Amino acid sequence: MSTASPGPAQHGQRPIARVLIDSPLPQLDRLFDYGIPEALREQAVAGVRVRVPLRSAGRVADGFIVEIAPPGDYVGVLSELEEVVSAVPVLTPEVWALARKVSERAAGNANDIVRLAVPNRQVRVEKAYLAAEVQTPLAPLHPPARVQGYGDGVIETAIAARSRFAVDAIPLVAEVTPGVWVGEWAVTMAAAAAATLAGGATAILAVPDYRDQEQLASALAAVLPAQRVIRLDAKQSNPDRYRAFLRCLSDDPVVIIGNRSVVYAPAANLGLVALFDDGDPLHSEPLSPYVHTRDAALVRQEQSGCALMFLGHARSTEVERLVEVHWVRVFAPQPAVLPKVVPTAQQSSEDRLAAQARIPSTAWREARAALEFGPVLVQVARPGYAPKLSCADCKRSARCMKCEGPLGQKTSRSTPACNWCGALAVDWRCANCDGERLRFVGSGAGRTAEDLGRAFPGVRVIVADGERPILTVGAEPALIIATRGAEPIAAGGYRAVLLLDGESMIARESLRVAEDCLRWWSNAAALAARRAPIVLVGVGGALASAFVTWRQADFARSELADRRALRFPPAVRVATVTGTVQAVADAVATLGVDGPDILGPVDVEGGGVRTIVRFDYARGAEIAAALRAEVVKSAANRRRALGKAARGPVPVSLKVRFDDVEPFLEQ
Numbered sequence: 192m193s194t195a196s197p198g199p200a201q202h203g204q205r206p207i208a209r210v211l212i213d214s215p216l217p218q219l220d221r222l223f224d225y226g227i228p229e230a231l232r233e234q235a236v237a238g239v240r241v242r243v244p245l246r247s248a249g250r251v252a253d254g255f256i257v258e259i260a261p262p263g264d265y266v267g268v269l270s271e272l273e274e275v276v277s278a279v280p281v282l283t284p285e286v287w288a289l290a291r292k293v294s295e296r297a298a299g300n301a302n303d304i305v306r307l308a309v310p311n312r313q314v315r316v317e318k319a320y321l322a323a324e325v326q327t328p329l330a331p332l333h334p335p336a337r338v339q340g341y342g343d344g345v346i347e348t349a350i351a352a353r354s355r356f357a358v359d360a361i362p363l364v365a366e367v368t369p370g371v372w373v374g375e376w377a378v379t380m381a382a383a384a385a386a387t388l389a390g391g392a393t394a395i396l397a398v399p400d401y402r403d404q405e406q407l408a409s410a411l412a413a414v415l416p417a418q419r420v421i422r423l424d425a426k427q428s429n430p431d432r433y434r435a436f437l438r439c440l441s442d443d444p445v446v447i448i449g450n451r452s453v454v455y456a457p458a459a460n461l462g463l464v465a466l467f468d469d470g471d472p473l474h475s476e477p478l479s480p481y482v483h484t485r486d487a488a489l490v491r492q493e494q495s496g497c498a499l500m501f502l503g504h505a506r507s508t509e510v511e512r513l514v515e516v517h518w519v520r521v522f523a524p525q526p527a528v529l530p531k532v533v534p535t536a537q538q539s540s541e542d543r544l545a546a547q548a549r550i551p552s553t554a555w556r557e558a559r560a561a562l563e564f565g566p567v568l569v570q571v572a573r574p575g576y577a578p579k580l581s582c583a584d585c586k587r588s589a590r591c592m593k594c595e596g597p598l599g600q601k602t603s604r605s606t607p608a609c610n611w612c613g614a615l616a617v618d619w620r621c622a623n624c625d626g627e628r629l630r631f632v633g634s635g636a637g638r639t640a641e642d643l644g645r646a647f648p649g650v651r652v653i654v655a656d657g658e659r660p661i662l663t664v665g666a667e668p669a670l671i672i673a674t675r676g677a678e679p680i681a682a683g684g685y686r687a688v689l690l691l692d693g694e695s696m697i698a699r700e701s702l703r704v705a706e707d708c709l710r711w712w713s714n715a716a717a718l719a720a721r722r723a724p725i726v727l728v729g730v731g732g733a734l735a736s737a738f739v740t741w742r743q744a745d746f747a748r749s750e751l752a753d754r755r756a757l758r759f760p761p762a763v764r765v766a767t768v769t770g771t772v773q774a775v776a777d778a779v780a781t782l783g784v785d786g787p788d789i790l791g792p793v794d795v796e797g798g799g800v801r802t803i804v805r806f807d808y809a810r811g812a813e814i815a816a817a818l819r820a821e822v823v824k825s826a827a828n829r830r831r832a833l834g835k836a837a838r839g840p841v842p843v844s845l846k847v848r849f850d851d852v853e854p855f856l857e858q
Contacts, residue, residue: 207260208235208272210243211287213253213302217823220300222257226269235259235272238280240312242273255282255305279317279437281309283457285495290455293490296811297849298766298819299480307476308455313433320437329418329443335385336414340375340524346500347386350463355492355499355519357510359744360467361528362717364684367413372663372680373406374717376502380465381410383500384446388419392462392497396448397484399471401426405662406680407448407467415446423456424449451476451484454491464488465500470507470703470710471676481848485509504713504743508706508754509761511747521744530716532725532739533557554689554726555646558670561687561723562650566669568685569643570715572692574656574674575601575635584626592619598629601637639691640672655679675711684720693730702759702852705734706750712738758788760852764811766818767854769801770825770845778821778845779804782814803854818847 209222225243227235235241237258245252251273282305290304338346340361349356360376367373384394398404404424411420423435439447442459449456451474454464466474466488474484485501492499501510501519513519535553550558558567580589580598589598589607596611598619607616607629620627631638636654644652647670655661655673664671666682673679675696696708708730716725716738727735737746755762768775775792779802782789787806795801806814825845 205262207262207269208241208256209258209260210241210254210272211257211282211302211305212243212245213255213306215300215302216826217300217819218827220294220302220823223254224260224269226271227259228271231272231275234275234278236280237284238282239278240276240281242276244270244273246270255287255309257282257287258284277312277317279321279440281312281436281440281457283440285461286455286457288494289487289491292494293482293487294480295819296486296490296815297480297482298815298822298847299482303479304455304482307452307478308457310433310436311429313430316430316433316437320434329416329445332385332388332415332419335389336382338379338382338386340379340528341522342525345522346379346383349520349522350383350386350498350500351390353462353496353498355513357501357506357514357519357521358503359506359521359523360502360504360717361524362504362530362713362719362741363528363721364680364718366683367410370682371409371413372682372684373410374680376467376504376717377403377406377410380407380467380500380502381414383463383465384411385414387463387498388415388444388446390462391444392460393444393458394446394463394465395453395456395458395461396446396465396467397451397453397474397488398448398467399473400450400676402660402662402677403467404448404450411446411448419445421445421447422449423447423453425452454484454487461491461495461497463498463500464492465502468503468710468714469501469510470503470505470706479848481851483850486850503710504717505706505710506744506747507710508703508747508751511744511751512761515748515751527741529741530719530725531722532716532727532741534727534730534735534739550646550689550691551728554728557687557724557726558689559647561685562647562668562670564668565666565683565686565720566664566671566681567687567689568678568681568715568718569639569670569672569689569691570678570711571636571639571672571674572695573635574658575599575637580607580629580631582621582624582626583628583630585621585624586630587621587623589616589619589629590622591616592622600631601635636672636674640670643670643672675715678715678718680718684723685718686720686723688715688719688723688725690715690725690727691729693728697730697734702754706747709734709738709743709746713743758805760850763805764808764850765852765854766804766806766814766847766849767801767851768804768818768845768847769795770799772800774821774825774845775800775802778818778825778847781817781821787814801854815849821845822847 205227208225208227210225212219237256239256241254241256242251243254286308290301294301294304363375364372365375365378380396384396387394398407421435421438439457447453447456469485476482514521535551561567582589591609591614593614594612596609598607598616599610600607636656640652640654651669653669653671655677661679663680690712719725737743768778779789787804791802792800822845
């Protein structure tokens with residue numbers, strides 16, 4: 192949509208610049224028409240950064256030229272571009288179309304997506320880019336290595352046909368170059384990217400975090416020249432990120448790797464978008480409009496016609512739904528690769544050393560035997576020493592005397608402190624029984640390391656968690672105590688894997704707890720050496736059976752069937768509408784009496800109410816458009832009510848979030 196902006200210059204027959212204003216205000220999330228001064232005619236092209244006047248606000252705003260339109264029937268006057276900030280067209284037509292489509296699907300602002308897609312300008316980097324008139328030719332591509340383990344040329348054929356497919360990752364580790372070990376999933380993804388480049392197209396590879404990026408970069412280095420691989424992620428400095436982004440604007444086929452926002456990277460000829468472990472919550476964008484990497488990838492595949500690959504050790508229910516509606520096909524390893532999983536109950540052990548380690552005798556014996564040959568991985572639920580404390584007398588949870596937060600202990604020698612405000616629990620007294628003694632509830636990585644150190648005297652113990660990130664370990668015997676998701680890669684694979692705290696993981700109140708646990712355990716099991724024992728402690732039932740038999744897809748299918756019966760996501764789409772009572776009521780009223788399921792409203796912390804809207808996927812565009820219109824109307828009314836004196840962002844009276852599972856986490 193475009194609008195005329197009254198101003199001092201008659202545009203005559205001059206072309207019109209349609210500009211996206213850089214603003215968080217939803218009512219400004221549209222294209223504005225501006226005249227192009229004669230002095231800026233050559234510089235003003237689609238995609239460049241500009242500065243434009245805002246008559247209503249009486250100021251100059253930043254923006255992007257989205258398109259250059261021919262003169263229309265409008266005979267009035269248009270405001271003119273104030274300045275072309277940069278001559279580099281950083282907002283490509285494909286990325287703009289993606290931003291517009293993705294934001295409409297989520298009832299959000301396209302500008303918020305553009306802000307994720309286009310890094311902030313770095314002047315020195317840009318000048319160096321423009322000064323390089325002759326680009327260094329890229330190294331030639333050699334015949335790519337075949338994707339191994341899925342049948343001869345199966346995945347390459349699917350990429351060439353621009354298909355959508357899900358791949359069950361091989362649960363092993365591989366040595367890509369001497370002394371460098373990565374997960375087999377990274378080898379598969381790298382080979383798929385190499386096949387894409389061999390066809391003259393660019394590949395975009397998205398992974399959850401920097402640990403996965405390091406593995407993927409190592410796998411790519413073994414099959415592609417370094418010049419052909421571009422890293423684009425949030426951990427880079429601003430200059431490095433902008434430099435990498437400018438490289439993506441080239442017409443040469445490259446591989447672009449990064450975290451969730453890499454899916455918006457510009458690509459002249461996109462041949463493949465691949466996601467690893469799409470069930471990881473790090474793929475969920477925490478900023479408005481909260482678009483998941485998987486959803487953005489689906490939209491981009493539909494727009495560009497590229498191939499789309501979902502790769503993981505455990506299939507998410509979202510991907511399973513796509514499989515069941517025949518939107519994606521499935522490739523599994525041929526022949527099947529099944530880890531050796533040993534389930535065992537969490538029982539009191541008669542063995543003295545096993546009792547010291549607080550693990551069953553079976554787990555202790557497997558670990559002791561494995562330590563004769565190499566490292567053993569022990570996965571725990573939480574970092575720290577004692578994540579929770581309780582009163583030793585009445586057994587109630589120990590709470591902070593200042594803020595009522597839960598108390599915890601990070602090390603065996605540290606003073607207990609509040610997990611919320613950090614206040615030390617000095618002179619603590621129980622509010623329930625006036626007791627003064629504390630007892631441990633559960634054990635973190637630190638306490639587990641101490642216990643296992645006593646049970647395995649003389650064995651080196653290494654703790655890996657968020658505070659002590661370790662990416663790799665050697666092949667020497669050692670106990671690696673790691674929190675879920677922080678497990679390092681071991682040279683040659685772990686000789687045994689112990690999965691502890693299964694009961695506490697499952698006890699977490701969450702709609703996704705079962706599939707999350709299965710994903711955590713599967714990712715850890717995939718780090719083991721071939722046929723190394725994997726001991727799952729204290730878990731039974733269908734979840735343990737699916738893990739032991741390595742039938743994660745069957746469990747995802749069953750989980751999706753249960754949610755379909757209850758009309759829980761992803762069987763249906765949901766939107767949460769939060770705001771003042773009147774604003775929420777008005778928004779829901781626009782959906783009609785014969786509209787979707789309406790749950791609520793309920794009061795929310797901080798004031799206001801929240802309503803949950805459930806609807807079928809076929810109605811997504813209709814409901815998103817209706818709620819989006821209400822957000823715009825609410826924002827405009829809010830600013831109008833505050834008057835012209837209001838400057839900057841105005842507190843919103845209505846907020847809409849699509850595909851939000853948070854309300855279903857609360858029990």
